[in-house]
Amino acid sequence: MTEPDDGRAAIRQAVSVSLATGLYGVSFGALAVAAGLSLPQAMALSLLMFSGGSQFAFVGVVGAGGAAGAAIATAGLLGVRNGLYGPQVAPLLGVRGWRRVAAAQLTIDESTAVATAHSGRRASRLGFWWTGVGVFVLWNTFTLLGALLGDALGDPRKYGLDAAAAAAFLGLVWPRVTGRNARRAQLVAAGAVAVALLTTPFVPAGIPVLLAAIVAILAGMLTPAEPSRTEAPA
């Protein structure tokens, strides 16, 4: 990434990231249908919400019988980090009007990661747009395939789709609780699991997950900063 024009490298990276991410749209589509959503609803989530963590969470709360408010709050809270990516990518893109609206919708983990991995402005822009559009197209295509597959399967438990949903969340959280500088994240994860399980018998579905978020807010706001400032943005 030292060449002044590493646009090709950015595009290559964008394509591989798009393929890898797009593929697991299959699991989202299948799980959405297994949770009781219709095929159009699964498609609408991928088109309109377009943020993996929020989508899986929405479906998880709906599948558990949670209320609409809990589903909206959980999906929204998981979408907060996309809001934090904006200030990183907006100066690189320098767009206005409808392009800014499009850029906002495409601002997710993957497009931000590729855009900020390149030093040249041109490569950053190419990386952002190719990754954003690439993931969008493939994520939606594979959501449709997964939803069709899920529809054809019938009882989701027979095929272990409920366990697949748990594994999907584990896969999403894994990079954030492993590696160096993850001690605080591990403690928060353990606290969140404890709060969610201990409150489950006493409150409506969907609420235990929101109560777990309080653990993170307390840990983030009340504890002093870590000495090293290498914490990943999300």
Place this chain on the structure above:
Amino acid sequence: MSPAVTWVALVVASAVCFALKLAGHLVPEHWLAQPRVARTAALVTVALLSALVAVQTATTGRAIVVDARLPALLVAAVALALRAPFIVVVVLAALTAAGLRALGMP
């Protein structure tokens, strides 16, 4: 949730997610530059995802339940530790639970 309520929740939640993305493109950079804000947001993500793992694995309605999902999650954890791709992790978990249930585990 009825289909109509699900649609409303879906559209509202999507609007919230889009508003958050757009806000990030519109606010002055320094507003979000405080390390405490970024750190708290990252930890909220960790807490929500961890809680979702727990609820999805070990609860049914308001009951704590141990069934084929728990061994399936352990298989997924081993696969993640071995750096398996996301889709492989998810499929292995599904196969484990499906296999155990075929053998009679709840």
